[in-house]
Amino acid sequence: xxxxxxGEVAETSPRNDSAKTPVWKWVAGAGRRVFLTVxxxxxxxxxxxxxxxxxxxxxxxxxxxxxxxxxxxLAIAAIGATMVFLVAGIDLSVGSTVALSSVLAAIVTxxxxxxxxxxxxxxVVGMVVGAINGVAIGYGKLQPxxxxxxxxxxxxxxxxxxAAAAAGGGGTAASVGQLPGEVLDFGRSSLFGLPTVFLIAxxxxxxxxxxxxxxxxxxxxxLLGSNERAAxxxxxxxxLLRLRVYGxxxxxxxxxxxxxxxxxxxxxxxxGDTLLLQVIAAAVIGGTSLFGGFGGVWRTxxxxxxxxxxANALGLLGMPSWTQGIVIGFVVVLGSGLAVYxxxxxxxx
Amino acid sequence: MSVVKKIGAVGTVAVIxxxxxxxxxxxxxxxxxxxxxxxxxxxDRLNDAFRIGEKKxxxxxxxxxxxxxxxQDAQSDAQTQSSxxxxxIAQGVDGIIQIPWDTQAVAADIAAAAEAGIPLxxxxxxxxxxxxxxFYVGGNPTADGRIAAEFLIDAVDGAELKVLELQxxxxxxxxxxxxxxxxxxxxxxxxxxxxxxxxxxWQPEAALAATQNALQAHPDLGAVYAPWTGALPAVYNALDAxxxxxxxxxxxxxxxxAINGDxxxxxxxxxxxxxxxxxxxxxxxxxxxxxxxxxxxxGEVPAENVVLLDGVPYTPENLESKRDMIWGCS
Numbered sequence: 256x257x258x259x260x261x262g263e264v265a266e267t268s269p270r271n272d273s274a275k276t277p278v279w280k281w282v283a284g285a286g287r288r289v290f291l292t293v294x295x296x297x298x299x300x301x302x303x304x305x306x307x308x309x310x311x312x313x314x315x316x317x318x319x320x321x322x323x324x325x326x327x328x329l330a331i332a333a334i335g336a337t338m339v340f341l342v343a344g345i346d347l348s349v350g351s352t353v354a355l356s357s358v359l360a361a362i363v364t365x366x367x368x369x370x371x372x373x374x375x376x377x378x379v380v381g382m383v384v385g386a387i388n389g390v391a392i393g394y395g396k397l398q399p400x401x402x403x404x405x406x407x408x409x410x411x412x413x414x415x416x417x418a419a420a421a422a423g424g425g426g427t428a429a430s431v432g433q434l435p436g437e438v439l440d441f442g443r444s445s446l447f448g449l450p451t452v453f454l455i456a457x458x459x460x461x462x463x464x465x466x467x468x469x470x471x472x473x474x475x476x477x478l479l480g481s482n483e484r485a486a487x488x489x490x491x492x493x494x495l496l497r498l499r500v501y502g503x504x505x506x507x508x509x510x511x512x513x514x515x516x517x518x519x520x521x522x523x524x525x526x527g528d529t530l531l532l533q534v535i536a537a538a539v540i541g542g543t544s545l546f547g548g549f550g551g552v553w554r555t556x557x558x559x560x561x562x563x564x565x566a567n568a569l570g571l572l573g574m575p576s577w578t579q580g581i582v583i584g585f586v587v588v589l590g591s592g593l594a595v596y597x598x599x600x601x602x603x604x
Numbered sequence: 605m606s607v608v609k610k611i612g613a614v615g616t617v618a619v620i621x622x623x624x625x626x627x628x629x630x631x632x633x634x635x636x637x638x639x640x641x642x643x644x645x646x647x648d649r650l651n652d653a654f655r656i657g658e659k660k661x662x663x664x665x666x667x668x669x670x671x672x673x674x675x676q677d678a679q680s681d682a683q684t685q686s687s688x689x690x691x692x693i694a695q696g697v698d699g700i701i702q703i704p705w706d707t708q709a710v711a712a713d714i715a716a717a718a719e720a721g722i723p724l725x726x727x728x729x730x731x732x733x734x735x736x737x738x739f740y741v742g743g744n745p746t747a748d749g750r751i752a753a754e755f756l757i758d759a760v761d762g763a764e765l766k767v768l769e770l771q772x773x774x775x776x777x778x779x780x781x782x783x784x785x786x787x788x789x790x791x792x793x794x795x796x797x798x799x800x801x802x803x804x805x806w807q808p809e810a811a812l813a814a815t816q817n818a819l820q821a822h823p824d825l826g827a828v829y830a831p832w833t834g835a836l837p838a839v840y841n842a843l844d845a846x847x848x849x850x851x852x853x854x855x856x857x858x859x860x861x862a863i864n865g866d867x868x869x870x871x872x873x874x875x876x877x878x879x880x881x882x883x884x885x886x887x888x889x890x891x892x893x894x895x896x897x898x899x900x901x902x903g904e905v906p907a908e909n910v911v912l913l914d915g916v917p918y919t920p921e922n923l924e925s926k927r928d929m930i931w932g933c934s
Binding site: 312431432526528529567 | 649650651674675676677679680681682683684686687688690691693694695705706707708709711712715732733776
């Protein structure tokens with residue numbers, strides 16, 4: 256049995272500890288498993304504590320709500336990107352998919368005054384982009400990097416063209432605004448005191464964590480990413496599985512685009528430019544391997560928290576963007592380095 | 605045991621620091637003085653000379669007025685900027701100044717600030733819908749383009765002239781209107797022909813390629829319109845390679861006209877290379893927005909909520925007399 260393919264399950268499954276095991280030993284064991292499963296989690300907690308100490312206002316409840324709301328788009332887009340990484344792929348078009356979905360969803364929402372039709376549009380757009388990626392990579396055997404780079408350029412261009420066409424004689428060509436009030440009302444609403452969009456992101460992370468760890472589909476994803484030949488031997492159809500993974504990633508990009516539209520009250524063609532690198536960074540910091548077969552969406556969510564928290568706090572501190580880049584860059588390198596080290600260490604035991 | 609100790613230590617530290625963090629969060633915003641006003645400033649980006657110039661004059665007038673400014677850089681991301689505005693509101697700043705990245709999405713920021721009762725002044729990037737804007741002040745891109753064209757019309761005095769029009773980013777109002785203003789004015793002069801209108805997206809590389817292409821297609825090219833001074837080094841590079849780089853007034857001179865007023869424009873005007881640069885009035889922009897926001901904090905409403913400032917044209921002949929008005933020269 257391939258270690259990487261099922262490592263995620265083994266790490267997250269509770270051990271069959273004896274009933275006589277002292278509580279502290281159980282806690283220590285659980286803590287160790289958490290550290291090995293999501294090595295960046297304790298670091299993230301410590302970073303947050305440190306940021307709360309040094310950053311006035313960081314730990315205030317309004318800022319926490321603001322932070323949670325702002326990371327939803329990144330978290331949802333990063334779920335799909337993580338799944339793509341797990342099959343040893345890469346999706347450079349994720350940011351452009353989000354941007355295109357947000358623009359087209361905004362156009363439909365504006366013209367029909369129906370937020371549900373906007374959501375449907377975003378889902379369809381994401382699904383179509385994902386399906387194009389999946390077919391070309393899964394069956395056309397195109398290099399994911401090159402293919403998704405091309406799709407990135409096309410999707411971004413279509414987003415700009417669509418926004419320009421929708422703007423007509425007025426406004427700017429980079430975004431579509433003046434949407435019905437319910438759009439922003441939804442994007443900035445709260446449930447149980449937490450931003451609705453954040454709760455949606457957490458639910459999606461939970462669903463895909465279960466899918467990846469508890470279903471044959473998920474196990475096949477890990478196996479295909481860690482050892483394609485072994486996957487073929489056990490009858491996994493790599494092309495179809497990649498199509499499904501890229502399709503899911505695209506659809507999640509569509510969801511993220513819709514959430515972005517509701518957060519901003521506009522569909523914006525420029526959104527993808529910064530999102531792509533954040534998505535990759537979140538997955539890498541979380542410890543998901545870019546070479547496939549190892550990682551998971553909870554890890555990525557922690558990476559999202561780390562990036563978003565740092566950006567929020569450094570901004571509150573008034574730190575220039577250059578300095579922020581240095582700090583976040585160091586964290587990406589150190590976080591990914593730690594993940595690689597711990598992964599290798601746990602593999603030797 | 606060692607693992608347990610480590611976890612215990614981390615947990616203890618976490619509890620202590622979390623408590624400290626929560627206590628800190630209740631403190632007032634750092635830098636806010638009891639008698640002063642604190643204004644949050646969100647820039648769409650802070651990575652070029654123009655934005656740095658805007659920050660310089662905001663700082664200058666804020667210091668004169670005794671106002672504390674807290675800066676945030678949205679790094680060209682609408683969601684980041686929206687989050688920053690929310691943070692300012694959560695921090696309880698007295699006023700907000702914003703240069704929006706997304707001129708549509710800024711509507712949500714305007715609504716949020718209004719709901720919180722915080723005056724929000726916007727500079728430089730005009731919102732797509734200004735009906736609910738508390739105050740906006742910016743350059744007048746249409747007028748700037750028109751002034752550049754009128755300078756050329758006067759300069760050639762009826763002689764035939766072929767012009768290359770470089771265009772900025774056509775996804776923002778400054779790019780669109782600087783082009784529209786220029787084209788509309790040139791259309792009134794039948795002796796002047798725009799031989800090419802080349803989009804550059806504010807990229808010097810694109811300006812270089814466009815100038816090279818225009819010089820190849822039209823060896824008798826007589827003028828280049830650059831809607832931002834950042835294109836000028838590339839334009840002069842192409843002219844130099846074609847053996848057409850001369851000072852203003854020399855035989856065979858290819859006219860160059862530009863908009864901005866930064867140190868690049870100032871240098872080329874002082875070297876008698878650039879015939880005219882139309883400087884955006886950054887000092888006035890900073891002064892007006894600070895005055896409006898401070899008045900808003902006191903409950904006053906500006907007489908006009910949208911103010912467009914015409915640029916200040918300066919040439920090699922009048923540079924010294926206008927130097928103090930040009931933000932890139934001082």
